[in-house]
Amino acid sequence: MADQQTLDPDMFTKQALFTKSWHRDLYPAIDPKQFTSAVSDKVVLVTGASRNLGKYMVRSWAEAGASGIVITSRRLSDLAPVVQNLKEISPKTEVLAVAAEMTKEEDVKNLFEKIKEKFGRLDVVVANAGVVGAGSSFPRIGDISFGPEKWWGDLENNVRTAYLTAHYYITTFGPEPVGTFITMASAVGRVIMPGNSSYGISKSSTQRLVPYLHAEYPSLRAFSLDPGIVAKHDNLLEAFRPFAFDMPELSGAWTVWLSSSETSEVLRGGYVQVNWDVEELEKHKEEIGEKKLNHLGFINAHLGPEGHAWEN
Template identity: 35%
Template structure:
């Protein structure tokens, strides 16, 4: 295993594979009018992020993906969980500027506010550990979705987050510890490097907008057996994909509830598998040493 990844995995003494009682979204009550938009909500992690916000009785939820038909089942389940909340479904390909702009305009026009954006859309492609193998199109698509998509989401949604009066101003990119990987059987060049770029973009967001109240962070969802993972992960790594699909959503709800007090986490990569109480207790250490960011070592 790449030592960088091992270090991240062990940042808290306690780690979780499923939602602990302390993170049960059903015990959380978000503010009146709280509005969340999830990009990439048709299946897997994004789908369950939507369900977790529904359990927290979010006032309004906008879910999007490249194909609207994939969202109808998700919207129905959200309605079942939270019949008093409003749910909107909007088509959006995060790699297309016009589509992301249209989604932001929809939220602005129909919702009038936005408290939290959860950017879950991602692309992995087949695992290629040598640059002279595979197809350049796979790498290009990874950068279009994971890196450019993050920039486009920031470009069009950050103004809406900042303009929302009394809004929570949370920008959460579902990133990946894969952005730290350099070697090994899952060092997929296009995916890992584009996820590295995504994490750096989140750091840039913090540098550029934290003074205006934006709290931006990258959240590793855990090792989850999603449809994307099953289709691209090497066979020998599949037994390690044991984290529950709803853990990330529960952490998103936990963070959203107190996002205004989490400016110290801004621009950092954290993991949904970490114990959140232990992470919060590390605030002084994280801030003092500027941890959970990429840096160039010179000594």
Template identity: 35%
Template sequence: MDMSSTERGARAHGYLFTETEHNDTYAAIDPTKVNLSGKRVLVTGASRGLGREIAMSFAKSGASGIALLDLLDVATTAGNVVEAAKEAGRPPPEVIQLTTDLTQFALVQQAVDLVASKWDTVDILINNAGSYESLGSSEPEKWWRNFEVNVKGVYLMTRTFLPLLVKSKDKTILVLSSVGAHHTLPGGSGYETSKLAVLKLNSYLMAEYGHEGLLAYAVVPGGVKTDMISGFPQQFHHLLSDTPRMVADTIVFLTKERRQWLAARYVDSRWDMPELLAKKDEIVERDLLKIGLRI
């Protein structure tokens, strides 16, 4: 049956790719059913919001080491992580607290030196830290901050932690993108264009380091209410109905094993994960979920 124009438009923006979509966590992605014992994970933007929730989900999954990086103090998240592990019946992970401006190369290098003094490898890097500034009402420096955090920060974290990543078995880098990377939402010029840029960066990571076993792909959080919504146009706040826990649990589910077929692809956390995995052959055969021009 042919799709309607509405359905085609929705699919073009990533909606309806799986028959089932979610706004909250569900049994299939329960992190307490995962065993990430022995894995070491680094999460940026970890002081609050999605970053804190992601770190807690990894703790529930039994990850042995969780590094928390943010411009703000991450002590509260560190406590949340330990408590989440205990509540899930998992050993408390080794937590490394990194108060760092990830847009400054020298500071990021200090962070990697500290991590390297404690760990031989980093298995999974979650580039979650983000900034949102709109175009019309912004000051130029604030608008450019989108690219400083969302692109330069991802680049610096990836560049400096690559030596630790490529020594691990997982070698996984995951970046938080946005559904807005694929359409134009008034007010999102700085944020959405920077979130499109990191998809292309992942393509280059696979082109340049795929032969070393690196795996890089993107996850979209959907519409989540975080501290960044102050810059998000008020008329679209009703779209922010997805829970941080769903996004966090989806990320743990995806990274619980190496899924090489996801390299340089884009995954929406609202998609039903079992249904997504069932579409693997179609995704690979048709080379779906990647950016590029089709004519």
């Protein structure tokens, strides 16, 4: 393996670029503060908000001046410092902290009931809660030290939390939801990384949830957001530490942008990555929308009545 000092810290980032210009930190075009007029009346839910990516994403909404912010964690005590920080950033924003285990149906149902009782509306959902679990140890399929139950844990957690969050958002605020629903994607959900099958398949599944929501509820703005290789993350895999320079504030800004920008309309139902340049996306929005360039594909062959167009 190459010495870490010789590794290009942007190596993985460059492999997934859609735009020629790219970013790993906040930049003016996506600064949440410029969207205040668009989000000042919005209520947003961010699950798993006590630490890591979640706590930074909710700050972006406070900086934008959201009307209400709902945050969840397994323990209410873990949310106390987050609530204090949000009130310091935006004293006018109402903050609702709810203890919820997002894999438990009753907890999720109660969460949305509390939101409806408190605010009467919910405009944006960021389904951030999830785990790395078995994938953090790179167990291969058939590894005797990781039985089926441990392998299944990533899917049970990540797929179930995303589904339950979507289900109770729609049943509570439907039947034709008009808000924004964002799941958290990952590169391992679209590339094959040996030893990461449990986590990779779980992220592939949550990413596939988005086009289904898009097809079944055309009024809902659904996106799958890849936060990149996030810095300041407690659960960062050691193998990725030399490449972890994507600031979590960038992901937070993207959730605000996706719910507020006209350009994001052409990205609905698809995959987006925080490194992409939003001004370049704006420039090419007609082509992106017409060809659905950010939508998930199937296989590389061209399928149809005439079969694949072979080269010879």
